[in-house]
Amino acid sequence: MTSSGFNLSEFLPYKLSVLSSRVTKMLSKVYSEEYGFSTPEWRVLVHVARREKMSVREIHDSVYLEKPSVSRAVAKLEQAGLLAKSTCDADHRLVEIEITDAGLKVFNAIVPDALSFEAALLEAFTLKERQDLHHLLLRLQDALDRQAEPVVQQSPKSRADT
Amino acid sequence: MTSSGFNLSEFLPYKLSVLSSRVTKMLSKVYSEEYGFSTPEWRVLVHVARREKMSVREIHDSVYLEKPSVSRAVAKLEQAGLLAKSTCDADHRLVEIEITDAGLKVFNAIVPDALSFEAALLEAFTLKERQDLHHLLLRLQDALDRQAEPVVQQSPKSRADT
DNA sequence: TGTTAATCGTTGCAAGTGAAACGAATTTTC
DNA sequence: GAAAATTCGTTTCACTTGCAACGATTAACA
Numbered sequence: 444m445t446s447s448g449f450n451l452s453e454f455l456p457y458k459l460s461v462l463s464s465r466v467t468k469m470l471s472k473v474y475s476e477e478y479g480f481s482t483p484e485w486r487v488l489v490h491v492a493r494r495e496k497m498s499v500r501e502i503h504d505s506v507y508l509e510k511p512s513v514s515r516a517v518a519k520l521e522q523a524g525l526l527a528k529s530t531c532d533a534d535h536r537l538v539e540i541e542i543t544d545a546g547l548k549v550f551n552a553i554v555p556d557a558l559s560f561e562a563a564l565l566e567a568f569t570l571k572e573r574q575d576l577h578h579l580l581l582r583l584q585d586a587l588d589r590q591a592e593p594v595v596q597q598s599p600k601s602r603a604d605t
Numbered sequence: 606m607t608s609s610g611f612n613l614s615e616f617l618p619y620k621l622s623v624l625s626s627r628v629t630k631m632l633s634k635v636y637s638e639e640y641g642f643s644t645p646e647w648r649v650l651v652h653v654a655r656r657e658k659m660s661v662r663e664i665h666d667s668v669y670l671e672k673p674s675v676s677r678a679v680a681k682l683e684q685a686g687l688l689a690k691s692t693c694d695a696d697h698r699l700v701e702i703e704i705t706d707a708g709l710k711v712f713n714a715i716v717p718d719a720l721s722f723e724a725a726l727l728e729a730f731t732l733k734e735r736q737d738l739h740h741l742l743l744r745l746q747d748a749l750d751r752q753a754e755p756v757v758q759q760s761p762k763s764r765a766d767t
Numbered sequence: 768t769g770t771t772a773a774t775c776g777t778t779g780c781a782a783g784t785g786a787a788a789c790g791a792a793t794t795t796t797c
Numbered sequence: 798g799a800a801a802a803t804t805c806g807t808t809t810c811a812c813t814t815g816c817a818a819c820g821a822t823t824a825a826c827a
Contacts, residue, residue: 455723456723460628462621465749466617467621490613500774505614512813534774536774554611561618565748575737671785673785676808696804699792699805
């Protein structure tokens with residue numbers, strides 16, 4: 444007996460992890476080789492680029508990065524002159540983060556490359572296949588959400604969050 | 606002008622990364638909470654479990670881990686008595702790694718949990734959807750392979766490897 | 768209003784990771 | 798057969814990451 448028939452290379456979490464690592468690594472060339480950005484910096488920059496002012500907390504919630512990662516990424520991007528920080532008047536705990544003109548310029552220069560990388564990945568996919576992929580990934584996210592909180596049958600006055 | 610219409614949350618590399626991170630994190634509970642394994646240790650254990658003897662190099666090639674990670678994982682698993690190391694007679698550079706009875710016991714105890722985690726993820730998927738998912742992920746891998754080496758038109762006596 | 772609790776962003780710290788370097792062993796080449 | 802080049806596994810080192818703690822500020826509550 445040499446163990447059961449478990450094959451790692453056919454195990455969905457493994458396949459996802461390897462694929463994701465490879466994609467992330469290749470994409471990172473787009474923003475690291477030329478601009479020296481790390482992945483957190485990339486995410487923060489492109490996220491801040493589309494909204495007005497936002498806090499560290501909001502970025503943290505939106506971009507799947509730990510608070511310390513966001514904080515450090517923001518600090519580095521500010522130091523590079525691509526982001527501007529200021530304390531919120533209404534609440535002095537909050538930091539208002541905003542993209543600068545220089546940041547927007549970099550953003551506009553990088554995004555096309557990122558998009559064409561994505562396009563190259565999906566080059567051979569039909570429209571339906573792209574929709575299927577999108578849909579299946581969403582379904583997996585849903586399964587994770589359900590898995591995360593096995594909800595032990597809540598009482599009538601249940602809560603929407605938690 | 607507040608930047609172009611780039612939406613990170615619809616960007617495939619980002620979606621893949623977030624999904625993969627979440628899946629990996631949840632799966633890791635299966636092997637870390639009870640056995641204290643890290644992801645490299647989990648991968649090495651389940652990979653070594655199915656074959657006879659193998660080298661660090663072979664694991665490195667098979668399991669998408671850096672050589673140092675494999676080396677450390679093997680060392681830790683050996684220290685825990687789950688793997689056995691010995692130098693190869695035919696080539697003293699190589700290390701022969703083999704699972705022990707204790708390792709096999711742990712393996713057999715963990716695998717069902719890992720499989721039922723995967724099953725829970727795919728619970729709501731029809732057979733066709735599972736096949737589609739598998740197929741689409743493979744297609745992405747292919748796209749990455751093609752992207753990795755844009756192959757600058759090789760000479761007639763081309764090489765199979767590189 | 769004054770005290771406690773909660774929230775925000777940052778920093779410290781321990782653990783993990785990847786790239787290069789290293790000694791040991793083998794293969795290649797002349 | 799000796800020298801150079803390659804391969805193997807480990808170690809070192811710089812860097813990143815996640816978690817917990819912290820000071821500062823605001824909210825809750827009595």
